[in-house]
Amino acid sequence: MRYADITGWGKCAPPAILTNDDLSTILDTDDEWIVSRTGMKERRIAHVPVSDLAHVACARALAAAGKSAADVDLIIFGSCTFDQLVPNSASRVQQLLGADNAACMDLNTACTSGMYALSVATAMIKSGSMENALVIGAEVTSVLMDWSDRDVAILFGDGAAAFFLEASDEKSGVVAESLGCFGKNRDILDVTGWGLKYANQGLMLGDTKWNFNGQEIFKRAVVGMSRACDTVLEKAGIAKEEIDLVVPHQANLRIIDALAKRMGASEEKVYINIQRYGNMSAATAPLALVEALEEGRVAPGDKLLLPAFGGGLTWSAHLLNWGARIKPLGTTDVDLPPCDKTGLQLVRDIIAAKKTVKG
Ligand SMILES: CC(C)(COP(=O)(O)OP(=O)(O)OC[C@H]1O[C@@H](n2cnc3c(N)ncnc32)[C@H](O)[C@@H]1OP(=O)(O)O)[C@@H](O)C(=O)NCCC(=O)NCCS
Secondary structure, three states, rough: OOOEEEEEEEEOOOOOHHHHHHHHOOOOOOOHHHHHHOOOOOEEEOOOOOHHHHHHHHHHHHHHHOOOHOOOOOEEEEOOOOOOOOOOHHHHHHHHHHOOOEEEEEEOOOOOOHHHHHHHHHHHHHHHHOEEEEEEEEEOOOOOOOOOOOOHHEEEEEEEEEEEEEOOOOOOEEEEEEEEHHHHHHHHEEOOOOOHHHHOOOOOOOOOOOEEEHHHHHHHHHHHHHHHHHHHHHHHOOHHHHEEEOOOOOHHHHHHHHHHHHOOOHHHHEEEOOHOOOOOOHHHHHHHHHHHHOOOOOOOEEEEEEEEEHHHHHHEEEEEOOOOOOOOOOOOOOOOOOOOOOOHHHHHHHHHHHHHHHH
16 A cells, blocks of 8 residues: 655744734733743744745755655645735745646645645545655744734744655555534634635735634634544544654644643643744644654654644644654755844834735
């Protein structure tokens, strides 16, 4: 049987940091509230478009896999903050990499986009239609944030991660998954001004209002992810105790704690980096897995469980059998251009730009 092993990985966290104290200079909030309610201490703000973050993450993933851009068959870009719709953003990554032989597609399921992209790429490799793929989870929500709304503005950050997948005869990569959506509840995470329907209503694209019922999303996130995890374990025929590491979507530390409790997973079996990045939407679970590898938390043959949740309300869980490679084969000089601004300065620039356009 054919599988899709993950042989390369890379992340791109933009350098500018926005702390909770920074947020308290523009919103009625404070570090104590944010840490106690979410577990977040800081997040990153991008000084470049999402495609540029994705490009760097992909270059690093290719170097880790020991591959060149010309080897790539397919690029799937998971995000909901594409800098362009036509042409698509995967083609921009192809152009920046010089991956001229790759098919290119964009995929949007909000925060789960990187994980859904992993499913699509795995299925295409397993079916034989592709030999390999670059899978991206990347997001720049900062430009679409309503920076006057303390309910949501504290929660999100920017970032990107990518994986290189290759056909393999070994039972590795995604071995079971569960994907779904609570479409009936889609209105509890709805962003006005983010999509073409709003252009017809005379709203400026990007001038957003987040209709966001945090407590209801919280409940459905816990239910959606824990059910998906149960389904995946059942499909794979393994017990909870056999999972070596849970790498969950990081929307709120209390959501992760509730999920871990339901899974019976001890603290050391759950990877958490929410304190450094907040919720990077599509980039969140992929970047957490990259950091788990970098920190030596993954061993060859480990069973990894990756539950995720997002707008839609989409949910997912993936069971991965990690393959043999846990150290990158190589590195790259590809990097972002330098950033001479702080996270707070970048946010103030976004706020000012929106005011200028609105007049
Ligand atoms: C958003 C979230 C952190 C709010 O936490 P919560 O414990 O439910 O907090 P509440 O909404 O009940 O608000 C409690 C109080 O804090 C206030 N508050 C809200 N945001 C605040 C902030 N940033 N700073 C200070 N106070 C804040 C509220 O106004 C409310 O005040 P009140 O009691 O006087 O009305 C939490 O519900 C959550 O994480 N939800 C899911 C996250 C999510 O949807 N992520 C995206 C999808 S993956």
